[in-house]
Amino acid sequence: SDAGLLTSKVTELSLLAGSLPAPENLTPLEERIRFKAVLCKFLSFLASSGHPLILFLDDVHLADMGSMEMLEEIIRNEDIRYLMIVICYRDNEVSEAHPLIHSLNKIIRRKGRVTQLNLKGLNMECAAQMISDILKTGNHKVSQLADIIYRKTKGNPFYIKQFLRLCNLKGYITLDGESGNFRWDTEKILNCPAQENVVDFLLSNLNQIPEETLPLLSSGACVGQNFAVNDVSFLSCLPEGEVVKRLVVAVNMEVLVPVEKDPETGRQSRFQFSHDRFQEAFYQVMSQKERAGIHYRLGKRYEQRALAKDDMEERLFEIADHYAKGLEETEDEGEKLHMQEILLRAAKRCGLVSAFDTASRYLELLLSQPGLQKGKNRSFLIQVYKEYHAVLCNMVNVKECDRIYGELCGMVKDPVELADSCCLHITSLSTRGRYQDAFELGIGLLERLGVPFTGEDMEETLKRETTLFYQEFEALGENHILGKTEAEDSGEFVISKLLNRLCAPGLFFNPLYSFWTILTAARRMFRYGYTPYGLQIYSNLMVPLAALCGDYRTSYIAGKTAMYLAEKRQYREVVHSIYHLFALHTCHWFEDVSNVLPFARESIKGNAMMGEFEYACYGYFTAMTAVME
16 A cells, blocks of 8 residues: 555656555655655565665765665665665765765664775776776886876776876877877876866866857756756757757767667757766856856746646655755745745655755755845745754754754744644753753743643642542543544644643653643543544543552543544544553553553554654563563
């Protein structure tokens, strides 16, 4: 049933699996977890003992956090047994803080089978061999030439090849037609300028490319390493045939490789730079202003095409990348806001695949826009801040996370609008062991929502709350909350979520405070109706009632009732957590302990799928305890 998650993102897989609908009504986190699971399952089918699979991933230094997280999942999945992954990256372009290095270190710590090969420049002997092979002559004849070229290129094979090509174009190396041997002018080659790296070398020798071809290559570089002729035709306002004609010289110079033909005309329809260093060099030829203009036009073109084909989600990142680089190219406020909305949408989508670094880049670009900060569209600015806060929480950038949450509190006047960010920040503070700060943060927002808490004389407060709880519980009759309906006031959904989130830091900070959150949530359900998170905290009544009253039966009834309503209403965001709480606290007091196991197993499986890993881990404890008993 989850195969649709794959085919919706990689449409070519429909050729194997058929057209399958993607599961609906998934939370972003659940979609991310299930996508990883089905991808791993798919690879386990492809990689078998009779047909092992090798994946080669190039330029992995460009990968984001989400991609590396996916790679980690694949490598540590024990069901994928006949897979080799070869990744290639430039170690001079990654630091210890890079997602790639983090992932490799984690894989190694987990005893993953990792072999690292450091590919350095060729040594002098191998460089001489390469040059003698190219010039079709003996090593002893090229020794002096090889020494000159080796010192200029530091043994980089790509650089060696490009330097030899330049020397040939300048006439320093020529082929004698009569003898069939290459001849070279050692003095001129020695004096031929060479740069520190191959990109600078290519940039300094672009005069070898005809003037009519150079802007086409730069336009193609803006599209990507692989580009379509029709895109360059659109950017240059030249017919496609003329574009292909002008690019032939780049193919002859091995700058480009033809990769696809139009089946109707037989003409080349797509080219690829033979090396990403070429793309980088031709991209840098243009000014920043020129590049921004091209990216803006490409973004508009791809968006219009995506809307026409109804595949906006499929091309969202491609469109957003171009808009991110061309955001300054329009003065129209409406158009600029539209582009900003695309970037925010892409940032949210990045979160689904854990690409938080990419999301952060989009959001920081948005926050750097002067017009956005002037309050012309405050509601959109608040959305950007909320998403940025969520990204920072996931990246565990706690200092900036605290700062942005403080900014949010100053901007958002409606406490309901702040609730989700508050819950996230409570979790962030709890993770850092700041339980008191976490509890006080949530209580502050609850008070703005009309839920007072003094924190004084808690024993007397809890005695009063417990008495009122039992009175109201008895007043519900034998059906208890089964006779209630879902809360109509949207504020109750927010309040119950906050109370639920405060339960854990309250236990660590002051258990009596946690008892108060559970009893308060239960009593609000009696009065206003139930909510998903209200049912979850209701199933946790064993915590205060057993401690304060020695009452286990009421908690058992509450757990069974909460479970029934959550299943009936299909509250998928909480039902597996209710299974866990019922198995951990309640079931074994009134049922055979073996009955705990099905609930614990469902809790583990369901919470893991929903991304609620904390509850999934607790489920193992519950299951093991039941088995031992």
